[in-house]
Amino acid sequence: MSRLLLAQVVLALCILSAAADDGEAIVSRFQEYLRIDTVQPKPDYYKAVDFLNSQAKSLSLESQTNEFVKGKPHLLLKWVGSDPTLPAILLNSHTDVVPFEESKWTHHPLHAHMDNQGDIYARGSQDMKCVGMQYLEAIRKLQASGFHPVRSVYLSFVPDEEIGGHDGAEKFVESHLFKSLNVGIVLDEGLPSPSKSYRVFYGERSPWWLVIKAKGPPGHGAKLYDNSAIENLLKSIESIRLFRASQFDLLKAGGTAEGDVVSVNMAFLKAGTPSPTGFVMNLQPSEAEAGFDIRIPPSVDSEALERRLVEEWAPAARNMSVEFKQKHSEEPLLTAADDSNPWWRLLKNAVKEAGGKTSKPEIFPASTDARYFRMAGVPAFGFSPISNTPSLLHDHNEYLSRAEYLKGIDVYVSIIKAYASYEIKSDSRDEL
Incomplete structure (x- = not known):
């Protein structure tokens, strides 16, 4: 045994x-x-x-x-x-x-x-x-x-x-x-x-990778300019931030999955005139731009979101434009x-x-x-x-x-x- x-x-x-x-x-x-x-x-x-x-x-x-x-x-x-x-x-x-x-x-x-x-x-x-x-x-x-x-x-x-x-x-x-x-x-x-x-x-979700560009008058940094490039871009960034916060609130409230909301994240911010030591501090830049990574769930009206983008986030009336780096507009499968x-x-x-x-x-x-x-x-x-x-x-x-x-x-x-x-x-x- x-x-x-x-x-x-x-x-x-x-x-x-x-x-x-x-x-x-x-x-x-x-x-x-x-x-x-x-x-x-x-x-x-x-x-x-x-x-x-x-x-x-x-x-x-x-x-x-x-x-x-x-x-x-x-x-x-x-x-x-x-x-x-x-x-x-x-x-x-x-x-x-x-x-x-x-x-x-x-x-x-x-x-x-x-x-x-x-x-x-x-x-x-x-x-x-x-x-x-x-x-x-x-x-x-x-x-x-x-x-x-x-x-x-x-x-x-x-x-x-x-x-x-x-x-x-x-x-x-x-x-x-x-x-x-x-x-x-x-x-x-x-x-x-x-x-x-x-x-x-x-x-x-469908990826929208895009760059929002703003233009404005260049000149001496000591002067106050109306509708400067950076001012216009910051207005758009604030509008986008509020929209992003509304989507985040849906997620934080519970009951909504991450894939069911629109995500918006700024990927880069570019402005100013470079110098050997950094940037020229007394020159108002004539252009400013920001890149965004946006993800659209199938349940969202993408045409309505694009209208918001053109009319509110990058309006031509403020000398702004948008360039898509990647955009899938096909019907989601x-x-x-x-x-x-x-x-x-x-x-x-x-x-x-x-x-x-x-x-x-x-x-x-x-x-x-x-x-x-x-x-x-x-x-x-x-x-x-x-x-x-x-x-x-x-x-x-x-x-x-x-x-x-x-x-x-x-x-x-x-x-x-x-x-x-x-x-x-x-x-x-x-x-x-």
Whole structure:
């Protein structure tokens, strides 16, 4: 009896040791990806693609690299399904990350340091190298379990999302290659949740990036000028501030999600005449301008907001003008996030089977590559399996805990298995 008990203990320890080793290897691969410098504006895309291709090779996935724009490689991997007539699954992620201020970080943002609590600090740990690696690790687990997909599963690693995605996902979606894939559903990035439930996004706010310019009389700084450039710009900034405050009040009152209000943030303020020591102090500038990042939810009348912009925030009567740097004026596209959509049902149930829970579907407060797929008529959900974690996208000390990362892989195991096993054909783009 004692020998049997001893044998069972030894076996259990071996299993635990193997699981621990596997977990360490999984985390190590994640850290390796995080350490690749894909920071805008000079991301090392080729190094990232080489690393991802090495992972694809270890999983025997089909691989092809395309450059829709020179110097910006797009990697497409394929896990072949048994029924090519069924619309495929596309798991999308971007390889680039935003810049950082190294001095504001506790640990270097490209070292992927893991502290004593198991928190991994790195740019891209939440946005969104974590998700790209979770796709791959989930497939690794599914293959080890003997699972074979019915639908083909594609993994898309696109460049340039952080600067608009025009040379990345947009070019990919416009290509003959994408049209040939017969994609039925796309999963892309979401946001971390501070609670136990996972956030899911079925649409997003439209970005308006614009510059408001004001002109006025130049001259000596000792003279009082009526309708000076800076005075006119400050009037507009105050009007915008009041509008912003009204939107903030809606958010702070509760019951309204961030993706349901208009966000307005000033990105820069430019005025004055430069000098070797700073600015000329006795010269009234003839021009002043401010840049704004505005995000419009699908529920807002964008035409009415544009009238406000032209008539109130940048009126020609005050020698003001507006220049759009980016503007999406198309009708906002939403993916059905209720039980009428089988993709939603499968996602919700798969998360539940993995021990998690989805919160009420939301409008993504910013912009992601998912919009390009929706524009092509393909349903898309934004989903990052990160719970109990503050959202630190584009922030200092972006991190993801080891435990949360590993748990997210199991969530994607459940989702990919559910999606890739779904055999009903009349389910693809009509569900958008």
